[in-house]
Amino acid sequence: MSFSINRRNLLVGSAATLAFGAGAVRTASAQTKEVVIGALYPMSGASAQMGVDAQKAFETALAFINEKSDADLPLAGAGGLPNLGGAKVRIVYADHQGDPQKGRAEAERLITQEKVAAIVGTYQSAVAATVSQSCERYGVPFFSADNSSPSLTRRGLKFFFRAAAHDEMFSAAMFDFLDAQKKKGEKIETVALFHEDTIFGTDSANAQLKLAKERGYTVAADIKYRANSPSLTAEVQQLKAANADVLMPSSYTTDGILLLKTMNELGYKPKALLAQAAGFSEQSLYDAVGPLAEGSITRGSFSLDLAAKRPSVGKVNDAFKKLSGKDLNDNTSREFMALLLLADAINRAKSTDGEAIRAALVATDLPGEKTIMPWSKVKFDETGQNPYADPVLLQRIGNKFVTVFPAQAAIAEAVWPMNKS
Amino acid sequence: MTAAIVIQSLASGLLMGLLYGLIAVGLALIFGLMDVTNFAHGEFLMFAMYVTFFCFSFFAIDPLLASPIVAAALFVFGAVVYLGIVRFAMRARTNVGMVQIFATFGLAIVMRGLAQLLFTPDYRSIPHTWLGGKTVSMFGIYLPAPQLAGGAVSILAFAVLYVLIKKTDFGKALEATREDAGAVALVGIDKNKVFALGWGLGSALVGLAGAIMASFFYIYPDVGASFALIAYVTVALGGFGSVFGAFAGGIVVGLVEAMTAMVLPPSLKSVGIYAVYLLVVFFRPRGLFGSI
Numbered sequence: 067m068s069f070s071i072n073r074r075n076l077l078v079g080s081a082a083t084l085a086f087g088a089g090a091v092r093t094a095s096a097q098t099k100e101v102v103i104g105a106l107y108p109m110s111g112a113s114a115q116m117g118v119d120a121q122k123a124f125e126t127a128l129a130f131i132n133e134k135s136d137a138d139l140p141l142a143g144a145g146g147l148p149n150l151g152g153a154k155v156r157i158v159y160a161d162h163q164g165d166p167q168k169g170r171a172e173a174e175r176l177i178t179q180e181k182v183a184a185i186v187g188t189y190q191s192a193v194a195a196t197v198s199q200s201c202e203r204y205g206v207p208f209f210s211a212d213n214s215s216p217s218l219t220r221r222g223l224k225f226f227f228r229a230a231a232h233d234e235m236f237s238a239a240m241f242d243f244l245d246a247q248k249k250k251g252e253k254i255e256t257v258a259l260f261h262e263d264t265i266f267g268t269d270s271a272n273a274q275l276k277l278a279k280e281r282g283y284t285v286a287a288d289i290k291y292r293a294n295s296p297s298l299t300a301e302v303q304q305l306k307a308a309n310a311d312v313l314m315p316s317s318y319t320t321d322g323i324l325l326l327k328t329m330n331e332l333g334y335k336p337k338a339l340l341a342q343a344a345g346f347s348e349q350s351l352y353d354a355v356g357p358l359a360e361g362s363i364t365r366g367s368f369s370l371d372l373a374a375k376r377p378s379v380g381k382v383n384d385a386f387k388k389l390s391g392k393d394l395n396d397n398t399s400r401e402f403m404a405l406l407l408l409a410d411a412i413n414r415a416k417s418t419d420g421e422a423i424r425a426a427l428v429a430t431d432l433p434g435e436k437t438i439m440p441w442s443k444v445k446f447d448e449t450g451q452n453p454y455a456d457p458v459l460l461q462r463i464g465n466k467f468v469t470v471f472p473a474q475a476a477i478a479e480a481v482w483p484m485n486k487s
Numbered sequence: 488m489t490a491a492i493v494i495q496s497l498a499s500g501l502l503m504g505l506l507y508g509l510i511a512v513g514l515a516l517i518f519g520l521m522d523v524t525n526f527a528h529g530e531f532l533m534f535a536m537y538v539t540f541f542c543f544s545f546f547a548i549d550p551l552l553a554s555p556i557v558a559a560a561l562f563v564f565g566a567v568v569y570l571g572i573v574r575f576a577m578r579a580r581t582n583v584g585m586v587q588i589f590a591t592f593g594l595a596i597v598m599r600g601l602a603q604l605l606f607t608p609d610y611r612s613i614p615h616t617w618l619g620g621k622t623v624s625m626f627g628i629y630l631p632a633p634q635l636a637g638g639a640v641s642i643l644a645f646a647v648l649y650v651l652i653k654k655t656d657f658g659k660a661l662e663a664t665r666e667d668a669g670a671v672a673l674v675g676i677d678k679n680k681v682f683a684l685g686w687g688l689g690s691a692l693v694g695l696a697g698a699i700m701a702s703f704f705y706i707y708p709d710v711g712a713s714f715a716l717i718a719y720v721t722v723a724l725g726g727f728g729s730v731f732g733a734f735a736g737g738i739v740v741g742l743v744e745a746m747t748a749m750v751l752p753p754s755l756k757s758v759g760i761y762a763v764y765l766l767v768v769f770f771r772p773r774g775l776f777g778s779i
Contacts, residue, residue: 110600112709114608249646263754290754296713299499300748300756307492319610331622331631331703354612354705358620390601 082371100156101147101418103408104176106169106187106197109161112320113292114473115350116189116397117161120211122159122390123401124186129385131155131409137378140410140436147413155409158182162193169193173200183418184209189397191215192265198226205420207411207427211404212397214343215269219451225420227427229407230400231455233266233316234273234341236365239338239457241277243471243480244312244362252482256286258310258336260325262293262317270316270342286310290468294320298328306334313338319345326355326362337483339363340459347396352465361484363461368399369469371477372440379438394438403437407444440475491627496745502634504741509641509696510714511721512648512733513565513689519728520665520685523573523587526717527595529711531690534598535561535697536706537606543613545703550616551636554698558691565690566593566683573686574679602708611706619702633703640699644692645734651688652730661685665728720764726777735775739763 074355103352105124107117108322130137134145146152158180162169169188176182177200184207188194194213202223210218210228214236231239248254257378259274261267271288278285287308291301296474299323306329313336317325322345329335339362345351346364370393373379382402383394392401407430415426432444434454442454459471461480470480525531537582543551565779575582576590613619621632651659663671664681672678704710721740725732740760747759767774 094727110603110608110708112707112712114603114708115610118608290752292754292757294713295756296717297499297503297744299503300496300745301753303492303495303499307489320705320707323610323612327620327703330620331634332629333624334624348610350610354610354614356614 081088092454100154101150101372101412102156102158102180102182103405103407103412104160104173104180104182104185104187105157105405106160106162106172106176106185106193107189108164108193109159111163111165113164113189113318115319115348117159119390119392119398120401121159122404123386123394123398125387125389126382127402127405127409127418128155128157130382130406135381137381138376138436139378139382139438140406140432141413142378147409149413149416150418155405155412159406162188162190162197164190164193166190166192166196170196170200173197174204177201177204177206182206183412183420184403184408184423186211186408188213190264190266191218191269194218195221195265200225201225205424207408207420207423209404209408209427213266215265215288217265217269219449222311222370223450224256225424226450227446228450229404229446229452229455230367230439231457233270233450234277235453235455236342236457237270237273237277239459239471240314240342240365241281241283242273243340243459244283245281246471247480252336254283254311256284256310257312257314258287258289258305258308258309259285260287260289260291260305260313260315260317261342262321263290264293266344267293267316274314274316274342291321295320295324298324299332299439300327302328302332302334305329305336306332310335311337312340314340314342315346316342317345319348319351322346322351323354326358327457330358335485337485339484341365343367343396344368349395352462357465359462360465361462361481363459363470363480363484364396366396366458366460367455368394368396368439369458369460369467369475370394371467371469372438372475376435376438382438387443399438403439407432493749495628496749497742498628498630499634500742500745501738502630502638502741503744505638505641506634506696506699506737507714507717507721507740508734508737509637509644509699510693511737512645512730513691513693513720514718515722515725515728515730515733516689516692517686518722519691519730520661520667521577521682523577524591524690526591527598527715528589528693529715530595530602531561531565531693531711532600532697532700532714533602533706533708533711534564535694536701537602537611537712538694539698539701540611540613540706543616549696550613550702551618554640554695557698559693561694561697562687562691563724566687568690569686574682599708607710608708609774613701614701614706616649631703633699636702637696637699640695641734641737644695645731648692657684667767679716687692717760720760722774724764724767724774726774729774729776732774732776736759741773 107120109117160172186209191213198208207225214233216232216234261271341364411426415422434441460467461470538557542548579586618632623630721736725736743759749758
């Protein structure tokens, strides 16, 4: 076989050299100077605000990772990743617009073009489902910060990790609370489920249906609605007709706002509203509906009341507030914690190799005091789920969140029923 | 299912339908006038809702009072969009249809992006309005005041539009330009002027709808998308180009949506709308009142 130097061979050869050279340089610099993590969030579309808030949460986390501080958190004292020569963490953001297919494409771009060491995301569970599959194929860890669908950790993925609770754990806490209220003498026999039609709402409702059956509550209505509907009048009429003792919505912000407004317009006042967070964790929902949300209860992963027991909560909240003008909430606290845990694992892995990071994540065993969450600890089971992520229930009282459950975290008794009139 | 629930559903569907009609009529008007589909129609609605929101937050003007201001602002905006963008898109020598689609579609993306940049993607809402949160209830039927006002404004707007189109010189010029844009130039009607006024009028109507909606709906950069989809179906159902088809189409869509939700799970309530739409396409492709 002869090999002559013609234009074509020369081109191919130089292109290959260039590509190889660029690749080599990039890996070398990644190991010494910085570690790149991909963050996949909705930066445009219906949930764009979630992406904007997540970005602020990650920037806060980066400050705690890359700069020295005295907070009692992993990596806080070091200023960079000490095991990687003090490498700084950098985040590349990508926008999935709440669309699972765009999420998949962006995940592949982050992995192949941006050479990220791991991906964190994604707010919508439906997007996490596709993104984590891409990560699995490339052997890159996916750290779920704020997806709550239980089915995500049941697909046998090796590179999927979730430190926060999923909706079955959250729902179990909600029913524990209902049981406790019942013991106090409240009459609670029926529940009405109201959920949106993507994986988040469906999984949440399935978990709640199962729990209601197990614990002897009658499901008076199980209403699935289309997310971002122009009108929820028909749905609310059915809820009103069912008139259950507890209304349990699983809704994102837009539908949550419309639900509360429509309930008010149709004169429907449930005895209690127990929400599966999402929209009900968002300040913009409470700004939009004002007093209509008074007395509603939402499950949460986070409570600012925790600052009394865990001083780092106050420090992180101050830093976050300086950036965003908002207090930490259910979502932003989990996003902050996710990046911290991921960076800690990369540090312990001493490498940006996917397998090594995965091994370090599997070995994670962090006491709850070293987090800003009400969790007892962080330790992943074989599915990648942290079963020690204890949820809390928060009630909206005087336009503020008050922790009402469980007893060890509560600072007040729940107001029940929410509408005294 | 009791009679009260059925009546409640139909009443809510009717009110929503009147609003759908008001949202859609601008689209029908512009299409009827010059065969251009405005793919930024949803974004016009979003823009109107933001104008209403800012009227309230900066000057404490109630959405109901602000509605003429919003309509005026949208009139100017619509005319400027025609003179600045659509007029040039219509000059394309080849592939005119595509150029028009891309021009308005591009405008939609730009408007959405700008809204996100300037107004942030946060969900806004006008907390205290004269009508917001108030309901009229009788015999267990609840009619929310904002939607009632919306229905009234919608009927009023269509009545004024009817008079404007059927009884005035402007309406005749509009009709003539629609028939033959080339020939009207011979009798001294400036085609560009009529088109610009048509765009202004169409936008003012969606502005009116936006102002009413802002008093009970949340506002964010993507809010127009779901309403725009319904507006396209409404226009196609009522008949492309027929202003009164949009009115009837809106009511049909609202009622069908409400009735579907009574028999099917609510997540499937749009199925009824599209089923009716499909029937219309099969048996009367030009729409219920279409003239083309």
